[in-house]
Amino acid sequence: MAAEPMLTTERVEYAEQDDTDGFLVLRHLTKRFDSTVAVDDVDLSIRQGEFFALLGPSGCGKTTTMRCIAGFEQPTSGHIEIAGRSVAGLPPAQRDTGMVFQNYALFPHYDVFRNVAYGLLMDHLHGSGVAGRARALASLASGRLAHRQADLRDEVGRALEQVDLAGYEKRKISQLSGGQQQRVALARALIKRPSVLLMDEPLSNLDRKLRTQMRYTIRDIQQEVGITTIFVTHDQDEAMSMADRIALMRAGRIVQVTTPAELYERPANPWAADFVGTSNLLDGEVTGTEPGAVVVSIGGHELRSTVDGDDHRPAVGGACTVLIRPEAIAVVPATAHGDAGGAVPSAGNRPVNGLPGRVRHVGFLGAVVQYEVETPVGLIRAEHQFGGPTTLMDVGDGVVLDVPPARVRLLTAEDEP
């Protein structure tokens, strides 16, 4: 399962996947605050070693879900199992989870060493043996005493090495940069070798450049340690670039659980399509079928979609939403097609979609050029790799949009199961 699975096999896996192979399992998890339902009947099954993202807009219940797993919130109903053990009623410390908080929640009055060692010291403090307890107390009180203990030093050193902060033991928290603080928080969460790592928007407090860098750092550390990780974020880029699988949440419910590529290419509904990436969403109606393709009419204009193996293909005569990703659309000057604006060019017997239009806006971003094209079906966004100045089109140019039928997805209404 370590290898990047093909889209199709992944889909099958998802369909087959049951609670049986889950390492961390949520069953019918519901959390109410007074009258509002923060988490609404959520079922999830996360595999061992998986990097799993909970993605959604703010207020969708992703953080509450995580806090239920961590034990900071008690679920109103439902079950949580970690490694085959129900954690109902267990305090946070006994759930075998490590948590990285959004603002890191480092202890500013301790140095890096004692921050990282805190978990170990707690074990000594609440464990047995008067000497051990006394030692833990002394270590909490004095940094110098803490540094002197060989066992602590080894463990902390190892944890700091993992996050690439070896030698930072004696630093004060306030002397660290945001990225370093973040890694200390990670080391502190990992020190007791928990079986699940929980991260609540860990990158949101960093500046943009560092954020992109830290994505890979965190991913690397996670892979090295091989720890099952749940990552809460509202940033689709973060979720897409880091996670093995993503659970997209909305209003306390799970919209879709799948791999990043699948989520982008086969969003469950128009809302999911809109939330992940940029998209052209058009309302249409299925008017007929052709061999290997479905014909949709959007405001009288026909588009073909070759949807391979889609299990919920809309019936003829049914309403649907058409999703076309901007980068799937080729913007071709109208002259290259001859003057017949609106003609549907065909290449052999392969179905092809052509949409006539006029360029409204051109956004030149360097590597990418964005076009907004006025077409009979509405304003369509297209995105191109920049291919040199001569390929740029101007506002007002007549163009034909070439949309490969394989990238025209038909989505049905939002409230489907």
Add this chain to the structure above:
Amino acid sequence: MTAPVTQERAIAGQGNAAPAGGKRGRRARMRERLDTLGLLRVLIWAFFTIFLLVPLLSLVVVSLTGQPANLLGSVVDGTLRATNLERLADASLGTFADTVTRPAYVSALGNSLTLATWVALITTLMAMPIAYGIARTAMPFKRTLSVLCTVPIVIPTMVGAGGLIIMFGRSGWASELYRRLGGDGVIFNVNSMTGIVLAMVFFLFPFVLWPMVAAFRVADVSVENAAMNLGARRLTPFFTATLPLALPGVISSALLIFAIAFSDFGAAIVLAPPDLNLIVVQAYREIAGFFNWAGASVLVIVMTAVVAAFFGLQRLVLRGKGYGTLTGRGTTIELNRSTGLCRGLAVYTTVVVLLPTLVLLSVVVMSFSRRWSSSLAPQQWTLAHYERVFGRGFDNVINSLILGFGALLLCLVLGTFITYFVHRHKSTGLDFLTTIPLIVPGIALGIALIQSFNAGPFVLTGGAFLLVVGYAIRRLPYMLRSTAGSMQAIGTEVEEAAGSLGASRFTAVSTVVFPLLAPGLLAGSILVFVTVIKETSLTVLMAPAGWQPMSYRIFEALHRGEIFTASALSVLLVVIVVVLQQVAYRLTGGMGRR
């Protein structure tokens, strides 16, 4: 007439009457109270009930019956209960009305309202340009002037009033200067309404100034520039773009200073001439002179009502105006750099701070002089006053320190747990309870405490303990204000982080929350200590013979005309206050930087 009786019964029955609540409810409540934190909470409530709520309630009872009441005694003693109930049967609003309409009282209330109105008006208008200068302009010497503007805070109004006498009294140096310049007699009579207003204006204005500075920082000069860009000229930008934005803050400061001036004891007691009736002085005399419980109760209830009304108004004005948060931003404020304006404001500010500075200097000089009468400088110098202060009078210094330290300890314990309960358990009840001391004037709290613990079973009046309790209750809000910031900065996540790493609730609090709260607690402690040793009203009312602190001795010396001793003690007091306040400032500053 029956309402007070049932109220009394409810209190009397508190000890034995079992509530009719179901078994399940009681058990749940028991379980809730069994844990240590729950028990502490009950203890804190009990403390405030005994030392704040019941005494205040007693005041009301006394004012209605015209007779002393012993509510706490009634709880334990059947005969006392009977007498008290008998007296309560006679309670009527008529008694209250009769007392309150006595001519002397009516004129006292009128005079105090007039005084407070003048002080509020003059102070607000006087401080406004300074506030603008500090908040919005690149005024020269801004730092120095800002520091000088905080000087009056460290000086008790009683000492300020004494200083005014040194300067402007019949034999004061300013009066002498005036005569040499060709004037006749004195510039103005210090022992008059004018003198009191002046003392309050110049020694209370920082209380208005700093909130106003915050109000002016809501927007910066770009707003004025925009107004000018749109065609406004001269002062119109100020009146159309600046003042309206700052107005809620300005009005609320004016209301605050009104409440402070209305209940300030120090300046009034030192400067009020016998023919000028002020409500604070009147209330003090009713108790200290005539043991007239009813009259004193009525007066302090009226005072509390007036202060509460103004605090209420202030809340109303500030509601929804969130400039507190706006000023908290780290954004830089663009300053007005107009040279003429900046210089003008600097000169004006200098003139304003000149008087309190000169007053303080006069006190210092007086403390070193053997004779200084009707001349510009002392005729003879001496260190004798300090010898006396550090010799025989050192007991007062020690008493001040002990009493202050006692109040500090009490505030520390109460403050720590109340902060925790209010911020973590969202205890709105405690939050409200601890704001009561803000609206109860010192003299009212003093009279309430004396009255309640005057007779058995708990005779505490005349003991140092009750004084310490009074100090602690009165200054607890300072402690809470200081810790609230730290507590909010700590955030729940740190506690949760400790919890998820294996710390028990108690361990988490003691290894994470308490160390982080410590700077706030320390700063708050110093603030409590400082305000306690400055405290005048409670001290003068309650200080027992063997426990007289410095502030009492200063009051006594001023009263007896021992101006040298008063000066030397005042200087020592101010030095202690300044040093400790600097320490507190450093501590809070250091915390802010983290």
